[in-house]
Amino acid sequence: xxxxxxxxxxxxxxxxxxxxxxxxxxxxxxxxxxxxxxxxxxxxxxxxxxxxxxxxxxxxxxxxxxxxxxxxxxxxxxxxxxxxxxxxxxxxxxxxxxxxxxxxxxxxxx
Amino acid sequence: xxxxxxxxxxxxxxxxxxxxxxxxxxxxxxxxxxxxxxxxxxxxxxxxxxxxxxxxxxxxxxxxxxxxxxxxxxxxxxxxxxxxxxxxxxxxxxxxxxxxxxxxxxxxxxxxxxxx
Numbered sequence: 665x666x667x668x669x670x671x672x673x674x675x676x677x678x679x680x681x682x683x684x685x686x687x688x689x690x691x692x693x694x695x696x697x698x699x700x701x702x703x704x705x706x707x708x709x710x711x712x713x714x715x716x717x718x719x720x721x722x723x724x725x726x727x728x729x730x731x732x733x734x735x736x737x738x739x740x741x742x743x744x745x746x747x748x749x750x751x752x753x754x755x756x757x758x759x760x761x762x763x764x765x766x767x768x769x770x771x772x773x774x
Numbered sequence: 775x776x777x778x779x780x781x782x783x784x785x786x787x788x789x790x791x792x793x794x795x796x797x798x799x800x801x802x803x804x805x806x807x808x809x810x811x812x813x814x815x816x817x818x819x820x821x822x823x824x825x826x827x828x829x830x831x832x833x834x835x836x837x838x839x840x841x842x843x844x845x846x847x848x849x850x851x852x853x854x855x856x857x858x859x860x861x862x863x864x865x866x867x868x869x870x871x872x873x874x875x876x877x878x879x880x881x882x883x884x885x886x887x888x889x890x
Binding site: 668697699705706707709712752754758759760761762763764765766767 | 805807814815816817818819822824829830865867869871878879880881882883884
């Protein structure tokens, strides 16, 4: 059974700093997604990573995928308060079943 | 295009009562999912439909939960009878394979269920 683990689960950081969220998964998959969730809101798709070495960037967020290590990272550059949210990685298993990690609750302080 | 529609947005019921949630996926999306998200956790898949057939319901508590997708479009999820531990947000999502490789799966706003 596919397991998806994120770390850290909680992250408090200051504006302007850089940090990385890690996502490990236990079995081979051909797709990995990153989602953002604001309190009381639904899930917003951020990135779709399809192949080994894939890198996607949007603003201050950059996601990468290493399928050999079964590891994805979400890097935050020069954090701003607006990026405070919970971030989930999710991995596809079998017939399009999406398995989520526990989420990383990110708080960015002024 | 219109997103995934869910209703109601909020529901409060007493334990042992029944409740139903409704989902209308994005037009043309053959795959529909129901996820349960307990506060502070990641979403957990309850059931996956491909058109009107069930692909995966291995984590659906079938003694109390049921779901159907009539004509391969709308879907309803029912809980009967509800337990306190069913308090969660129930998220509906839909996808189409070629879109999911580029854009991911689209989630609705969810139904927040509180069982008291």
